[in-house]
Amino acid sequence: MNLVETFRTALEAIRSHRLRSTLTMLGILIGIAAVILTVGLGQGAQVQVREEISKLGSNLLIVQPGSATSTTGVRGGRGSSSTLTVEDAEALQSKEVAPDVKRVAAVSSTSTSLTAGTTNWTTTVNGTTPDWEQVRARSLSAGRFIAQADVDDARPVVVLGADTVAELFTRGQAVGQTVTINGSTFTVIGVLKAIGSSSDTSDDDLAVVPRTTYAARVSTGGLRLSVSTIYLEAQSQGALSAAYQEANALLLTRHGVAAASADFSITSQQSLLKTATSTDQTLTILLGGVAGISLLVGGIGVMNIMLVSVTERVREIGLRKALGATPSAVRRQFLVEASSLGATGGLLGLGLGVVGALVLPHWLDQPVTISPLAAVGAVVVALAIGITAGVYPAGRAARLAPIDALRND
Amino acid sequence: MTTTLQLTDVRKTYSSGHLEVEALRGITMSVDEGEYVAVMGPSGSGKSTLMHILGCLDVPTGGTYELAGTDVSRMTEAELAEVRNRRIGFVFQGFNLLPSMPAWRNVELPLVYAGVHRDERRRRAIAALEKVGLGDRVAHRPGELSGGQQQRVAVARALVTDPALILADEPTGNLDSRSSADVLALFAELHESGRTVMLITHEPEVAAAAQRVVRIRDGLIDQRVAA
Numbered sequence: 001m002n003l004v005e006t007f008r009t010a011l012e013a014i015r016s017h018r019l020r021s022t023l024t025m026l027g028i029l030i031g032i033a034a035v036i037l038t039v040g041l042g043q044g045a046q047v048q049v050r051e052e053i054s055k056l057g058s059n060l061l062i063v064q065p066g067s068a069t070s071t072t073g074v075r076g077g078r079g080s081s082s083t084l085t086v087e088d089a090e091a092l093q094s095k096e097v098a099p100d101v102k103r104v105a106a107v108s109s110t111s112t113s114l115t116a117g118t119t120n121w122t123t124t125v126n127g128t129t130p131d132w133e134q135v136r137a138r139s140l141s142a143g144r145f146i147a148q149a150d151v152d153d154a155r156p157v158v159v160l161g162a163d164t165v166a167e168l169f170t171r172g173q174a175v176g177q178t179v180t181i182n183g184s185t186f187t188v189i190g191v192l193k194a195i196g197s198s199s200d201t202s203d204d205d206l207a208v209v210p211r212t213t214y215a216a217r218v219s220t221g222g223l224r225l226s227v228s229t230i231y232l233e234a235q236s237q238g239a240l241s242a243a244y245q246e247a248n249a250l251l252l253t254r255h256g257v258a259a260a261s262a263d264f265s266i267t268s269q270q271s272l273l274k275t276a277t278s279t280d281q282t283l284t285i286l287l288g289g290v291a292g293i294s295l296l297v298g299g300i301g302v303m304n305i306m307l308v309s310v311t312e313r314v315r316e317i318g319l320r321k322a323l324g325a326t327p328s329a330v331r332r333q334f335l336v337e338a339s340s341l342g343a344t345g346g347l348l349g350l351g352l353g354v355v356g357a358l359v360l361p362h363w364l365d366q367p368v369t370i371s372p373l374a375a376v377g378a379v380v381v382a383l384a385i386g387i388t389a390g391v392y393p394a395g396r397a398a399r400l401a402p403i404d405a406l407r408n409d
Numbered sequence: 410m411t412t413t414l415q416l417t418d419v420r421k422t423y424s425s426g427h428l429e430v431e432a433l434r435g436i437t438m439s440v441d442e443g444e445y446v447a448v449m450g451p452s453g454s455g456k457s458t459l460m461h462i463l464g465c466l467d468v469p470t471g472g473t474y475e476l477a478g479t480d481v482s483r484m485t486e487a488e489l490a491e492v493r494n495r496r497i498g499f500v501f502q503g504f505n506l507l508p509s510m511p512a513w514r515n516v517e518l519p520l521v522y523a524g525v526h527r528d529e530r531r532r533r534a535i536a537a538l539e540k541v542g543l544g545d546r547v548a549h550r551p552g553e554l555s556g557g558q559q560q561r562v563a564v565a566r567a568l569v570t571d572p573a574l575i576l577a578d579e580p581t582g583n584l585d586s587r588s589s590a591d592v593l594a595l596f597a598e599l600h601e602s603g604r605t606v607m608l609i610t611h612e613p614e615v616a617a618a619a620q621r622v623v624r625i626r627d628g629l630i631d632q633r634v635a636a
């Protein structure tokens with residue numbers, strides 16, 4: 001009996017037990033759809049996190065005062081009293097000492113109130129240099145960013161975040177208007193393009209002024225030379241760890257401390273990414289495991305049904321053997337039957353998964369990504385489950401003696 | 410004439426648990442090619458058991474069975490399947506038709522395993538059904554046919570592969586006398602066309618149609634009448 005005949009016979013058997021076949025396939029279908037959706041949710045979340053983090057700037061290292069590992073209480077916590085200075089930032093710009101650092105942007109920031117006409121809005125005011133724009137991977141929707149001349153002359157100019165503009169200027173162009181910060185009048189020279197961050201500390205609600213202007217007019221007290229964060233852009237993705245080493249060594253030397261008692265910490269977006277994705281991966285593996293178990297249960301269902309089918313069709317199998325079916329022809333017939341159930345369930349499950357991937361994001365506010373690999377994999381797995389579940393029942397059918405099957409009583 | 414079937418001291422013991430039933434207790438007999446043999450004997454005497462062994466559906470627990478000179482106990486499962494498929498047409502005591510399939514699909518079944526092409530199968534199945542007088546019932550399912558018609562479908566299935574040996578286990582057992590006569594006429598025809606025909610019956614008039622009658626009693630050939 002050739003393969004076409006085997007398939008025809010198997011499909012006929014499946015069709016003649018329509019309800020039972022449907023219920024069997026349902027087990028596989030639900031299992032496959034569940035696996036596809038959980039994996040898709042996990043992958044979607046990873047893509048989201050990756051996008052989120054890459055918005056921070058490419059190849060970015062973030063230097064912050066204080067030590068993340070400090071337990072002594074001698075030094076303040078991160079950012080409480082800054083140990084980083086403008087000189088640190090300038091030293092990091094040296095191409096001799098830190099060749100893998102491309103750009104440096106030191107930021108001093110404070111939360112303060114901005115006034116435009118009669119409108120008040122409290123936001124973070126950052127004092128920095130022109131490099132901030134590239135280092136943070138930002139662009140402008142209107143006007144221009146701070147220029148070196150603005151820094152040199154300590155001009156009273158400000159660049160505002162999109163949300164800040166929306167709060168302060170309900171109508172008309174922001175660029176060219178003035179805002180009052182700490183009693184000084186600033187001219188708005190540019191508006192940053194929104195990046196739509198989902199984090200609480202919005203990257204779209206902020207004001208940026210030249211570092212020198214910040215020191216002269218915004219900040220109070222003697223901390224004029226201290227900065228709250230130094231952003232470093234590495235020459236490339238590959239240079240990230242070299243840049244990290246250089247910056248770390250330089251700052252340790254400048255601060256005269258050993259690595260163990262460093263008064264600053266450097267984090268990379270890469271490490272953020274790793275933490276975030278590994279958390280998501282754990283969740284994906286966990287959910288995927290649960291879905292996998294449901295798939296296993298579906299596979300056991302196929303096996304159970306195939307065994308029932310063999311028992312129920314003892315007469316038919318015996319008759320076929322009496323009429324000349326070889327053991328291998330019988331085995332093949334049941335294997336094809338089981339794998340057809342598996343593969344059909346898998347294909348339908350894939351269909352349900354795709355529909356779910358299209359529908360779910362509307363309710364969950366989570367992207368679901370179905371890769372072609374996952375789709376093909378799911379169907380292959382379903383087929384493999386069908387075959388595996390069919391092996392034992394098919395073997396039993398093949399071993400049946402024709403006469404045991406045909407006895408009349 | 411060449412001997413087609415040769416049984417030598419064939420025994421068959423069924424054992425279910427510790428209970429042993431000796432269904433055949435040493436049968437020695439031969440059937441020549443083209444012979445028409447009737448097997449008679451009381452119920453439970455071992456007639457069906459003998460037929461199953463002759464049809465390669467079961468194997469003896471003792472003795473040898475040679476089919477056209479080959480000891481069947483030396484054959485593999487696959488070889489036995491081929492023998493059943495190509496050389497033997499078996500008509501079972503029950504009709505053993507698949508209820509979900511129309512008559513012609515039941516009849517073509519042996520041809521499926523013989524690797525015959527689909528169109529050819531259908532043609533030959535319909536021809537076989539016409540031969541048994543069921544040309545107008547090819548698409549009927551067994552449930553839609555009378556007992557006699559079902560038995561004729563079973564006969565059509567047995568002869569569709571054009572086998573040299575036809576074995577029938579009480580083919581007229583469940584039939585009224587008219588259907589009986591129809592089926593017997595078919596066997597007579599098959600015998601005339603050169604096939605070896607062997608059938609089990611209770612009815613003397615059926616046995617009378619055969620060339621030779623073998624009587625079985627308690628798993629042995631009844632010597633009082635055996636030729």
Ligand SMILES: Nc1ncnc2c1ncn2[C@@H]1O[C@H](COP(=O)(O)OP(=O)(O)O)[C@@H](O)[C@H]1O
Nearest residue numbers: 423425430432451452453454455456457458459
């Ligand atoms: N599978 C079996 N297991 C146990 N005993 C069996 C089996 N098949 C037949 N027998 C016994 O073997 C004997 C012969 O049976 P069988 O060949 O069917 O007789 P017949 O066809 O002449 O009526 C009977 O006693 C029957 O009960």
Ligand SMILES: [Mg+2]
Nearest residue numbers: 456457458502
């Ligand atoms: Mg019997």
